[in-house]
Amino acid sequence: MTLGSIPLPPPYSQAGTSSQRFSLVTNFKTFTTMAEIFVGPKETRFLVHRELLTHHSPFFTAALNGSFAESISQTVKLPAENPAIFELCVGWLYTSQLDPLVFFKDGKPAYYTLLNLYALADRLALEALRNQTIDQISDLAEQTNSVLTPSDTRILYEEIRDNAPLRALVIDLFAFKKTDKLLAEHPDDWHQLFLRDLTVYLKRPCAASLLRHSLQLWRPVSWQVTKACDECSRVLEPGARASACVSCVKVYCLRCLQRGEGKAGFETGTCRPWKGARCRLYHEHRETEACEDLVMGRGRE
Numbered sequence: 330m331t332l333g334s335i336p337l338p339p340p341y342s343q344a345g346t347s348s349q350r351f352s353l354v355t356n357f358k359t360f361t362t363m364a365e366i367f368v369g370p371k372e373t374r375f376l377v378h379r380e381l382l383t384h385h386s387p388f389f390t391a392a393l394n395g396s397f398a399e400s401i402s403q404t405v406k407l408p409a410e411n412p413a414i415f416e417l418c419v420g421w422l423y424t425s426q427l428d429p430l431v432f433f434k435d436g437k438p439a440y441y442t443l444l445n446l447y448a449l450a451d452r453l454a455l456e457a458l459r460n461q462t463i464d465q466i467s468d469l470a471e472q473t474n475s476v477l478t479p480s481d482t483r484i485l486y487e488e489i490r491d492n493a494p495l496r497a498l499v500i501d502l503f504a505f506k507k508t509d510k511l512l513a514e515h516p517d518d519w520h521q522l523f524l525r526d527l528t529v530y531l532k533r534p535c536a537a538s539l540l541r542h543s544l545q546l547w548r549p550v551s552w553q554v555t556k557a558c559d560e561c562s563r564v565l566e567p568g569a570r571a572s573a574c575v576s577c578v579k580v581y582c583l584r585c586l587q588r589g590e591g592k593a594g595f596e597t598g599t600c601r602p603w604k605g606a607r608c609r610l611y612h613e614h615r616e617t618e619a620c621e622d623l624v625m626g627r628g629r630e
């Protein structure tokens with residue numbers, strides 16, 4: 330039994346962040362003030378339109394619109410930040426895009442740049458940039474079939490807050506890709522807390538295991554065409570209510586679906602949480618509008 334007759338949903342889409350709705354063309358003529366940002370120990374100077382900074386960032390809104398000394402001089406100092414990473418951030422402010430080529434070094438994915446950009450976006454309260462960084466990391470991992478290096482896990486666990494959804498994405502990348510050999514044989518040390526989190530995650534059922542699929546209602550019509558639940562391995566009785574993935578054709582019984590969780594493990598399937606449920610699992614939408622585009626046919630929830 331295949332589900333070949335069911336049309337596939339549209340491919341997953343990128344973060345529909347509020348930044349895309351902030352049109353430079355219509356807003357540029359209202360930009361009046363430049364803010365001076367001094368970044369790093371050498372105080373590298375950036376001139377950025379104030380309206381762009383305050384539109385995207387509550388941090389800059391407080392600094393530039395408030396009654397602090399910064400708002401009078403329209404100057405902000407960020408001595409602890411890296412000017413090269415801040416420059417990526419400024420590029421994003423003006424284009425609402427990240428150039429994927431920047432995230433390669435010597436032909437290899439440079440996850441550390443993306444991690445540092447995420448950390449900066451967190452400190453500057455740029456939620457839309459964080460979500461786009463999530464998209465970039467997901468796409469990079471998918472296109473190059475790679476994951477982070479041990480030194481990347483140190484950035485993740487030492488520079489980025491504990492409850493950042495980026496950590497969940499990275500754990501999912503390791504849990505749902507075939508990474509056992511890499512983990513065992515890499516000459517460098519993985520961050521201890523990363524290994525702890527990954528071990529605990531693999532031992533417990535998780536929502537991402539089911540959310541990665543594009544599930545539709547399915548009932549086996551007879552014993553000849555039935556299948557076993559991919560989670561609990563019970564063979565489904567004819568007529569039993571179940572769900573099947575229109576993409577990988579795995580089937581789940583009602584009981585497992587109601588529990589809402591499954592085991593993350595090494596497998597070859599193409600359904601991955603960062604494709605099937607990216608917005609729900611890894612984006613934040615407290616300050617930005619939720620993604621409107623369909624995500625593997627799931628739509629907005």
Ligand SMILES: [Zn+2]
Pocket residue numbers: 541542543574575576577578579600
């Ligand atoms: Zn699937």
Ligand SMILES: [Zn+2]
Pocket residue numbers: 558559560561562563581582583584585586
């Ligand atoms: Zn089951």
Ligand SMILES: [Zn+2]
Pocket residue numbers: 344345460607608609612613614619620
């Ligand atoms: Zn989203």
